[in-house]
Amino acid sequence: RTVYVNGDYLPEAEATVSIFDRGFLMADGVYEVTSVLGGKLIDFAGHAKRLERSLNELDMKKPACFDDLLEVHRELVRLNAIDEGLIYLQITRGSDGDRDFVFPDPDTTEPTVVLFTQSKPGLADSAQSRTGTKIISIEDIRWGRRDIKTVQLLYPSMGKMMAKKAGCDDAWLVEDGHVTEGTSNNAYIVKGGKIITRQLSNDILHGITRAAVLRFAREAQMEIEERSFTIEEAQAADEAFTTSASAFVMPVVEIDGVVLGDGTPGPVAKRLREIYLDESVKSAI
Numbered sequence: 001r002t003v004y005v006n007g008d009y010l011p012e013a014e015a016t017v018s019i020f021d022r023g024f025l026m027a028d029g030v031y032e033v034t035s036v037l038g039g040k041l042i043d044f045a046g047h048a049k050r051l052e053r054s055l056n057e058l059d060m061k062k063p064a065c066f067d068d069l070l071e072v073h074r075e076l077v078r079l080n081a082i083d084e085g086l087i088y089l090q091i092t093r094g095s096d097g098d099r100d101f102v103f104p105d106p107d108t109t110e111p112t113v114v115l116f117t118q119s120k121p122g123l124a125d126s127a128q129s130r131t132g133t134k135i136i137s138i139e140d141i142r143w144g145r146r147d148i149k150t151v152q153l154l155y156p157s158m159g160k161m162m163a164k165k166a167g168c169d170d171a172w173l174v175e176d177g178h179v180t181e182g183t184s185n186n187a188y189i190v191k192g193g194k195i196i197t198r199q200l201s202n203d204i205l206h207g208i209t210r211a212a213v214l215r216f217a218r219e220a221q222m223e224i225e226e227r228s229f230t231i232e233e234a235q236a237a238d239e240a241f242t243t244s245a246s247a248f249v250m251p252v253v254e255i256d257g258v259v260l261g262d263g264t265p266g267p268v269a270k271r272l273r274e275i276y277l278d279e280s281v282k283s284a285i
């Protein structure tokens with residue numbers, strides 16, 4: 001695989017980052033994941049915009065290559081012949097060669113920029129999207145700025161492991177009795193044809209896929225309510241699903257052992273997945 005590090009395209013074994021990098025020492029970094037379908041980028045503009053916001057919120061300067069990131073994404077897709085897959089982008093605050101809680105001087109410290117591709121044949125037609133996922137709920141003990149897409153992914157990672165141990169696929173995070181989001185996706189339920197998903201705030205990541213799916217749902221005259229919901233309400237819903245750039249619209253068929261409907265992906269989730277894939281491929285770049 002060819003990867004990108006700070007301006008260079010290199011074989012992955014030759015790519016290096018300092019052990020003092022604040023991404024490594026302090027999770028002082030942000031990231032984006034953009035999907036690739038048919039060799040084209042899905043919703044690149046949305047990811048670039050959120051990336052810029054994440055950098056701003058953390059007082060992190062833009063790397064010199066910021067305006068070239070679309071070209072870098074495209075070049076990696078080309079060099080690695082990606083048809084279906086993902087591109088991971090990470091920007092950390094870099095390092096001044098020491099460890100200190102105080103940020104290094106931005107005038108003399110360059111951010112570290114890393115991109116790599118993950119080939120995922122069958123991403124758009126995954127087996128999991130046809131069977132749906134089983135979810136457990138766990139307490140949301142993450143920090144209070146989940147709207148910033150930082151690389152602090154230890155708790156979400158532990159959540160996935162807890163789900164696996166329980167024979168499930170993923171976890172929904174619950175705070176003050178209400179679902180915030182999934183470990184790596186936004187959470188939705190459907191009741192009486194109405195799509196219900198938590199309102200945007202600092203409590204959740206503002207999903208790029210969420211924005212697109214809600215737009216397509218509105219265009220299709222579906223009813224949407226942006227509010228929080230409990231696990232009990234979700235268990236009593238007609239269907240449930242999640243959205244993310246890496247799994248698009250993913251049906252949920254079981255929550256904490258309670259089977260939703262007939263235990264197969266619901267019609268709203270299936271329809272939204274189809275619309276999302278159709279429309280986003282049409283506008284892919």
Ligand code: PMP
Nearest residue numbers: 184185186205207208209244245
């Ligand atoms: N919430 C969290 C916590 C996530 O990690 C992700 C995926 N990175 C999402 C939501 C979905 O966001 P997007 O649709 O932009 O991938």
